[in-house]
Amino acid sequence: MNARPPSAVIRHAYIHVPFCPSICPYCDFHVLERRGDQVARYLTRLDEEARELGQRYDVQLETLYLGGGTPSFLRDDEMKALVASVRAHLGWGRLENTLEINPGTVSPARAALWRELGFDRASVGIQSLDDATLRFLGRQHTAQTARDAVTELLAAGFRVSGDLITAVAGQPLERDIEGLVALGVEHVSAYTLTIEPGTPFARRGVEVDEDDERRGFEQTETLLTGAGFERYEISNYARTPGAHSRHNRAYWTGEYFLGLGPGGAGFYPPIQSRDAPTSQDRGQPLPFRRTNPHLHEWLTGAQGEAELLSPGDVATDSFFMGLRLREGVHLPTVSRRSGLDVLAHYGEVIDDQIGRGLLERSGEYLRATPQGWWQLNSVVAALMERDSEAETLSP
The missing domain is CATH 1.10.10.920 (Arc Repressor Mutant, subunit A)
Known part of the structure; x- marks a missing residue:
């Protein structure tokens, strides 16, 4: 077994669930529609990976983030199995446990189950509260579905963050933001629409107007800060300091975190062992990054190559x-x-x-x-x- 470096405790974990009910035309993450027994095989491999990482590192979780993909697309028994694996091998976040949620997957019963399993923060992919904008973005939910989802999650006791995409041509951004604020979310993540190579939007020649991008960037701040939100990060706003994303702050401040699941990326402390990454010209042991391969290769037990850091x-x-x-x-x-x-x-x-x-x-x-x-x-x-x-x- 690998020796654990002193004082190299890992307190954060990201778990990637790649399965989605449909693929949005702007998305360049590792996502796919579920087929056959893929989810069952995913859960088996995830259990193995969690056990391996729990044995290799000193893991004392403060935050956990289940992202994707659409983690809330997992069926109830699948979500129970995933949570059981994490708790058995890694523990559970002491401060915050976030579940990424598609509005179309929410019901009062499912929200109650997710809370019972230990998730306390919901990051909801609202993107817009305008149906025409949602259709352009390829989203399968409606504005009313998004409103209902937030209401049900709040009633179940979740801290709720709403994702918003800006710089969409014709988007009623002011109405979107006012609607999000009125719903009672405690946090907003606002991202400019970006056209990534290889996505359906890129192949269709969709472009983002630079004036729309700048206008959205500035208008979002004006409207949200005017509504009492603090812009604590370039794309993130919170009603109170207690509403900040504790997990994402670990990324922004350079803390170690585990990356599980296909395409999951982690930031790891230096390990003193024969299979640890090494570099002859380092003046001191330095951490390294590792990104898991995509699903087919990951299911075979393959690990991504460690990226040595200077x-x-x-x-x-x-x-x-x-x-x-x-x-x-x-x-x-x-x-x-x-x-x-x-x-x-x-x-x-x-x-x-x-x-x-x-x-x-x-x-x-x-x-x-x-x-x-x-x-x-x-x-x-x-x-x-x-x-x-x-x-x-x-x-």
């Missing part, structure tokens, strides 16, 4: 994720995790981005300005270019 990778990943947060990145933490003096290494780039009005310093924190949030990809690209230049100059 000190620069750890630092720029911390910037890419942490600058999404309103409070920004804690620079001493990034230095400690990466082994780099980040102010010495990236100082010129940081000063340049501050001069451009995209970043600002506040004590030990570096954060993005509102304009920096809009141009965050270019800010991180400049930091990554600093690493590329350093590698080129290395002997």
Whole structure:
């Protein structure tokens, strides 16, 4: 058995359920419609994977996130089996357990069952409360179905977050947001419609107008903050600090997390064992990423290849994720995790981005300005270019 590194406790787990009742034309996740005995085989393999990870790592879960796909598409007995496997091998989240939910799968009885199994937070794929917009997005539910689902989940005792897609041509965004707020959700995740290569939208030549994108980005903040929500992350809003997504914060702040299921991605501590990833030029043991293969290969027991991280990778990943947060990145933490003096290494780039009005310093924190949030990809690209230049100059 692999030796566990000291103080490398994993407190978060993501589980991917790839099955969907239908595939949305904008989706580029690993998803598929259920066929034959695929779900039964999935549950058997997931049980094995949970046992393996529970034996390999010191797992003390604080948060669990069941995403997809459409996890709520699982039948009741299938959901019970999945939860039993997780509890047996990994435990259960002490602080928060989120279930991604399609509105069309909700009923009062099912909501009560999910709560009984231990889920306390629902992330509902509403996307819009306008039927024409939903039809364009290929969603199978109606606006009324979404309203009913939120009402039933709240009645069952869930903390409810509503997903919203913006920048859709003709979308009545103000009405969408006002409707979400009126439903009583405590959290909103608002994402711009993005056309990814290989999706049906891309093949059909669907495009997102840049003016619509910028308008949606700004209008969402104006309307939600005006309704009393705090924009605590670039795409996420909460009524109170207690409504923040604790699980997603683990991603944004660089904490370790397990990734289970086909296509599931995890971020793992360095392992001192003969089969652990190694690198001869590391100055200190560094964590690594691993993304599971897709369903067919994953069912055979195959694991994704570990991605070795350099000190620069750890630092720029911390910037890419942490600058999404309103409070920004804690620079001493990034230095400690990466082994780099980040102010010495990236100082010129940081000063340049501050001069451009995209970043600002506040004590030990570096954060993005509102304009920096809009141009965050270019800010991180400049930091990554600093690493590329350093590698080129290395002997």
